[in-house]
Amino acid sequence: MLSEHRGPGFYILAAFFCLFVLFLYGPxxxxxxxxxxGPDGGLTFPMNGTSLRWFANxxxxxxxxxxxxxxxxxxxxxxxxxxxxxxVSLLGGLAFRRRFAGSGALFxxxxxSLVVPSxxxxxxxxxxxxxxxxxxxxxxxAFGAHLTWTLPFGLLIMFAVFNRFSPAxxxxxxxxxxxxxxxxxxxxxxMITPPLVGVGLFGFSLSYDEFARTLMTxxxxxxxxxxxxxxxxxxxxxVLYALGTVTTGFSxxxxxxxxxxxxxxxxxxxxxxAV
Amino acid sequence: MTLTARxxxxxxxxxxxxxxxxxxxxPLLTILMVSFWDYDSIRIYPDFVTFNYEETLFSWVTWKxxxxxxxxxxxxxxxxxxxxxxxxxxxxFHIRTTAMQLVLFLVCTVPFLTSNIIRxxxxxxxxxxxxxxxxxxxxxxxxxxxLEFLLFSxxxxxxxxxxxxxLFMVTPIFNTLMRxxxxxxxxxxxxxxxxxxxxxxxxxxxxxxxxxxxxxxVVTLVMGDFITVRFMSGGQSASIxxxxxxxxxxxxxxxxAANAVVLLAVVLIIVAGILRIVDIRKEL
Numbered sequence: 290m291l292s293e294h295r296g297p298g299f300y301i302l303a304a305f306f307c308l309f310v311l312f313l314y315g316p317x318x319x320x321x322x323x324x325x326x327g328p329d330g331g332l333t334f335p336m337n338g339t340s341l342r343w344f345a346n347x348x349x350x351x352x353x354x355x356x357x358x359x360x361x362x363x364x365x366x367x368x369x370x371x372x373x374x375x376x377v378s379l380l381g382g383l384a385f386r387r388r389f390a391g392s393g394a395l396f397x398x399x400x401x402s403l404v405v406p407s408x409x410x411x412x413x414x415x416x417x418x419x420x421x422x423x424x425x426x427x428x429x430x431a432f433g434a435h436l437t438w439t440l441p442f443g444l445l446i447m448f449a450v451f452n453r454f455s456p457a458x459x460x461x462x463x464x465x466x467x468x469x470x471x472x473x474x475x476x477x478x479x480m481i482t483p484p485l486v487g488v489g490l491f492g493f494s495l496s497y498d499e500f501a502r503t504l505m506t507x508x509x510x511x512x513x514x515x516x517x518x519x520x521x522x523x524x525x526x527x528v529l530y531a532l533g534t535v536t537t538g539f540s541x542x543x544x545x546x547x548x549x550x551x552x553x554x555x556x557x558x559x560x561x562x563a564v
Numbered sequence: 565m566t567l568t569a570r571x572x573x574x575x576x577x578x579x580x581x582x583x584x585x586x587x588x589x590x591p592l593l594t595i596l597m598v599s600f601w602d603y604d605s606i607r608i609y610p611d612f613v614t615f616n617y618e619e620t621l622f623s624w625v626t627w628k629x630x631x632x633x634x635x636x637x638x639x640x641x642x643x644x645x646x647x648x649x650x651x652x653x654x655x656x657f658h659i660r661t662t663a664m665q666l667v668l669f670l671v672c673t674v675p676f677l678t679s680n681i682i683r684x685x686x687x688x689x690x691x692x693x694x695x696x697x698x699x700x701x702x703x704x705x706x707x708x709x710x711l712e713f714l715l716f717s718x719x720x721x722x723x724x725x726x727x728x729x730x731l732f733m734v735t736p737i738f739n740t741l742m743r744x745x746x747x748x749x750x751x752x753x754x755x756x757x758x759x760x761x762x763x764x765x766x767x768x769x770x771x772x773x774x775x776x777x778x779x780x781x782v783v784t785l786v787m788g789d790f791i792t793v794r795f796m797s798g799g800q801s802a803s804i805x806x807x808x809x810x811x812x813x814x815x816x817x818x819x820x821a822a823n824a825v826v827l828l829a830v831v832l833i834i835v836a837g838i839l840r841i842v843d844i845r846k847e848l
Contacts, residue, residue: 309730317675317678317682317683319686319690320685320686334699380576380579384573405828405831406828409592412808412812415812436587500679500681501805518681530685533685536679537679540678
């Protein structure tokens with residue numbers, strides 16, 4: 290373990306880890322390959338030639354329903370959830386740095402939000418809207434439903450950040466005459482930008498892929514996961530895989546952008562520190 | 565302290581409290597209220613009846629479904645705990661540089677940020693009747709006929725759940741393992757402990773809070789799951805979540821609500837049980 294030489298334990302666990310990664314990515318890579326299936330190919334191997342036909346198919350209305358509309362809604366909702374999650378978790382994290390009346394209750398409420406099964410949130414919000422006479426819409430009820438999942442995650446990340454955050458920086462800024470707002474904007478915020486990007490990534494991705502919480506709350510228009518689920522019951526061509534490839538590719542792109550942003554921020558900071 | 569400084573935490577916590585209040589607390593109370601309502605095939609009526617609970621609690625089907633869901637929870641929990649612990653252990657103790665740890669951890673995390681539905685669909689070409697696994701098995705002469713139980717079965721449900729939920733076990737355990745003071749392990753070794761003794765007497769006790777948090781995640785996710793069960797079992801298995809989803813699609817909201825209240829109670833009892841065994845407060 291911490292010894293100089295790699296024991297047999299290392300090789301066994303390394304093999305185990307590789308199998309785990311294969312288990313995670315293997316199935317995903319098969320649908321990427323199969324989405325390039327030839328025009329006469331089916332849902333399983335062998336490949337019957339290769340083509341881009343199923344990707345072209347995605348953009349024909351009759352083939353897959355309203356893919357463009359569902360994608361736009363999911364994207365918009367994801368961005369809304371992302372921005373709200375970042376701002377609200379940051380404020381929540383700041384609030385919990387001090388004791389306040391009700392902090393215990395609020396903390397338990399946030400934890401409960403993680404523990405309550407998604408389908409209950411979906412049902413509850415759906416019923417609440419029905420009882421109060423509001424129409425569920427993806428940008429109201431589904432938006433709130435997604436926040437019950439993303440906010441506790443964001444808050445826990447902010448807890449981890451502020452637990453390790455030394456108040457000495459803020460005290461130094463205050464001693465130098467900075468106002469509370471200046472301290473926050475010029476000292477605290479730049480230091481916690483990378484984890485905030487992480488919170489944003491979580492917020493966007495969890496919302497973009499959420500199914501159970503959207504089921505009863507999306508109203509009359511489907512988000513992308515609902516649309517994909519609908520397709521699984523009536524689409525029997527590789528266009529399903531093409532859709533999977535495109536949406537997964539989009540998720541990867543979002544992750545890369547977020548990681549790129551974090552690296553960029555860290556580099557800039559390192560350079561600023563060196564001067 | 566000035567008034568604004570004293571007010572600040574309340575203002576900062578207000579958006580969080582407001583959102584969780586409106587979209588979690590009030591909806592749960594609504595479920596509780598509606599669970600006592602009456603319904604017919606078209607709409608639900610305000611009332612105070614208890615037959616939604618009677619139908620739920622005194623039905624053999626419900627009990628069987630609960631047992632089935634608990635069975636999934638136990639199996640998936642055991643597998644994800646085993647896999648999650650060793651993956652986390654490998655990352656925490658065998659990878660020597662922080663950068664490499666971060667990269668490998670991200671490799672594990674990325675699939676979690678992609679669609680669950682797509683990840684379920686992706687098992688079709690692998691497990692199906694003409695899938696990769698069956699072709700390989702037939703070609704290798706291990707089986708004469710393609711195996712039917714691989715896809716659309718309880719096996720597939722468990723496999724997909726492990727696929728989807730293991731990360732919820734890896735992350736908290738990795739987090740606790742990283743916090744274990746390496747000097748403790750050195751001290752145990754200097755005192756003559758074997759690798760196995762270090763694992764059972766030092767690492768496992770210290771990893772308990774992470775294991776507890778991971779277990780809470782996995783168990784609650786499995787208990788409330790309906791989409792994995794519906795999709796991967798091909799309608800051949802049942803879970804409480806699926807039962808609720810079916811009642812919801814038939815507009816039997818009060819029945820679904822009563823089910824939801826019972827499910828929430830069961831989940832909370834399990835969580836409370838885990839928290840009794842392990843103190844996780846240090847983790848938060």
